[in-house]
């Protein structure tokens with residue numbers, strides 16, 4: 001009998017009966033979880049109603065992207081940071097603190113921080129952990145200045161005294177060669193006063209930040225901002241290959257020995273010019289060494305030899 005039941009012919013004959021049994025079982029299960037008095041349904045609806053306003057804290061409305069990273073992205077971000085810095089406890093702590101800061105600043109500030117949640121948290125967490133050689137930070141491309149404000153906070157949390165310099169055209173909207181200029185999802189124009197308001201959220205260091213309106217490739221802007229060696233340079237302005245190449249060449253001259261260069265949107269499929277410029281730059285006689293990547297940012301460190309010694 002057992003032998004017969006396992007034959008192909010028996011299986012074909014018995015299939016309609018097996019299907020019928022399956023359907024009955026399914027119906028029983030549905031009936032048993034059906035909620036005769038509608039109590040479960042009401043509870044579910046009440047939970048949904050309660051959750052919707054909470055989701056406003058994290059969802060994409062009014063900023064273009066959701067701030068709730070998938071579990072797998074969160075874990076990957078922590079792992080990438082731990083791999084680069086060699087400390088998984090610090091990586092997890094800094095990412096958690098950066099995440100809370102991002103939510104708080106976007107709730108309270110004007111505009112938003114650009115980019116995906118893990119990329120932002122990665123940058124905020126990584127820079128202090130990479131222990132830059134001095135507290136001078138240059139951000140090329142700031143949009144609303146909110147990332148700069150957040151980075152000041154993260155550096156202060158690490159016991160540092162950050163001094164921020166920003167360069168951005170502050171042109172009313174985000175300028176990006178090769179892309180269509182659209183209004184920002186926040187509805188807020190990109191203007192100096194918005195940047196100042198956001199920086200003020202970061203206290204004294206934020207208020208003291210230097211804001212240079214203009215383009216990073218402009219010789220006058222360069223002359224004004226090349227007055228010091230920066231411990232950290234964030235390259236997040238013109239995302240085209242020639243633009244990034246020009247910023248890398250400038251960074252090469254003004255980064256302090258041992259300083260950190262962050263290349264935003266590194267390897268991002270939407271911005272192939274960044275990796276293209278990186279590859280070109282790294283083929284030159286550079287002081288920069290690749291440290292690693294966290295989400296969509298690449299991290300480089302300048303050699304500890306001073307520029308004069310290495311030339």
Ligand SMILES: C[S@@+](CC[C@H](N)C(=O)[O-])C[C@H]1O[C@@H](n2cnc3c(N)ncnc32)[C@H](O)[C@@H]1O
Nearest residue numbers: 113114141142143147168174175215216237238
């Ligand atoms: C992606 S946003 C910067 C986002 C910001 N770093 C953040 O994390 O929120 C790019 C900014 O760079 C500006 N920008 C474009 N070309 C630039 C250039 N040549 N020099 C400086 N800023 C530039 C854009 O107008 C925009 O405000």
